[in-house]
Amino acid sequence: MSGESEQALIARRWVVKAEHDLKMAERGMTGSDDDPLDMVCFHAQQCAEKYLKAILVARGLDYTRSHDLALVLVSVTTRVPLGIQARDVAVLNRYATGTRYPEQPLEVGRAETEQAVAIARRVREAARSNLPAAALAD
Numbered sequence: 001m002s003g004e005s006e007q008a009l010i011a012r013r014w015v016v017k018a019e020h021d022l023k024m025a026e027r028g029m030t031g032s033d034d035d036p037l038d039m040v041c042f043h044a045q046q047c048a049e050k051y052l053k054a055i056l057v058a059r060g061l062d063y064t065r066s067h068d069l070a071l072v073l074v075s076v077t078t079r080v081p082l083g084i085q086a087r088d089v090a091v092l093n094r095y096a097t098g099t100r101y102p103e104q105p106l107e108v109g110r111a112e113t114e115q116a117v118a119i120a121r122r123v124r125e126a127a128r129s130n131l132p133a134a135a136l137a138d
Contacts, residue, residue: 008134011058015128015135018050022124025117037113038106041095044113044120045069048092051127052076058135067096082126089123092116 025043028036045067052072056063059079064071070086070093077084094106095116108116128136 005134007058007060008132011054011131011135014050014054014057015131018047018054018124018127021047021050022117022120025120029113029117035110035113037108037110038095040113041092041106041108041116044116045092045095047120048089048123049096051123052089054135055080055127055130058131068093069096080130082123082130084123084126088119092119 021043025040025047028040028043048069049067049072052069053063055076061079064075066072069089073084073086073089076082
């Protein structure tokens with residue numbers, strides 16, 4: 001197996017996980033008053049993070065073990081123009097850990113949640129257009 005195909009295989013694993021996160025985010029948005037909006041935002045952030053890291057992995061580049069999407073995006077866009085600005089993804093940063101711990105609950109509204117999912121979809125689209133076909137999940 002060549003290095004390129006192994007890189008594509010690992011990137012594909014990142015893509016599969018990112019797609020799972022997007023599905024979870026979308027399924028959480030039913031329009032009901034009891035939608036888990038905080039978790040929808042968490043999965044939107046995770047989707048964006050995993051897609052950005054998939055681009056780096058597909059190119060055989062190291063990625064930072066950070067949830068700071070602005071930082072990860074800069075690592076990507078110095079090599080691959082995505083048409084996404086750091087400020088566009090930075091709004092997702094607070095959902096990476098803020099939604100996971102009950103000691104400091106993070107309250108989010110529906111409009112904010114819809115924005116988070118829209119950003120994740122935008123990152124997904126940009127990433128998928130810059131990933132090799134072998135890295136894209138079915």
